[in-house]
Amino acid sequence: MGRNVEYLSKCYLQGGIILIFVTLGSQKFQFNRLLKYVDELIEEGIIKEKVYAQIGYSDYIPQNFEYKQFLSRDEFSKRIDISNIIITHGGTGTIITALKKGKKVIAMARIAEFGEHVDDHQIQVVKELNKLRLIVSVESVLDLKAILKNISDIQFEEYISSFEKLMGSLKRFIES
Numbered sequence: 001m002g003r004n005v006e007y008l009s010k011c012y013l014q015g016g017i018i019l020i021f022v023t024l025g026s027q028k029f030q031f032n033r034l035l036k037y038v039d040e041l042i043e044e045g046i047i048k049e050k051v052y053a054q055i056g057y058s059d060y061i062p063q064n065f066e067y068k069q070f071l072s073r074d075e076f077s078k079r080i081d082i083s084n085i086i087i088t089h090g091g092t093g094t095i096i097t098a099l100k101k102g103k104k105v106i107a108m109a110r111i112a113e114f115g116e117h118v119d120d121h122q123i124q125v126v127k128e129l130n131k132l133r134l135i136v137s138v139e140s141v142l143d144l145k146a147i148l149k150n151i152s153d154i155q156f157e158e159y160i161s162s163f164e165k166l167m168g169s170l171k172r173f174i175e176s
Contacts, residue, residue, distance in 0.1 A: 022087045031058050087107075
């Protein structure tokens with residue numbers, strides 16, 4: 001399954017294939033629930049796009065898409081570059097990286113009760129970013145199914161980093 005990322009990048013970019021990148025971060029917790037949802041939706045034919053995942057410490061083995069446990073920074077960056085949609089956990093690093101590259105982000109918070117994290121802070125992160133319309137949050141396979149069916153109709157706000165906002169404010173102040 002572990003085909004060369006550069007080869008895949010060229011194929012997908014040349015063929016115009018829509019790619020979904022599922023990334024679960026590098027925390028020492030499983031996130032089997034999200035991987036199972038993606039597998040289920042591929043099996044149902046809801047997800048027709050090519051899917052590739054970085055599964056981290058999850059022990060669920062995807063049946064319907066390619067994966068690798070961990071990616072180097074370069075591989076991770078290339079995967080985001082060639083993907084149209086990023087499905088991820090509620091980690092701010094991954095979300096912000098994808099938003100900076102103008103990607104559509106679907107995020108699901110890890111839940112402590114399911115052994116996916118030590119606490120439920122990702123719930124607040126995902127809810128707030130969803131309210132700002134920067135991402136779409138999902139809580140269940142039914143949510144994910146509905147979002148993926150309508151992803152092309154969802155309007156996302158453009159992400160502008162705090163640094164860029166500050167620089168813009170300073171520039172306007174200096175010019176006036």
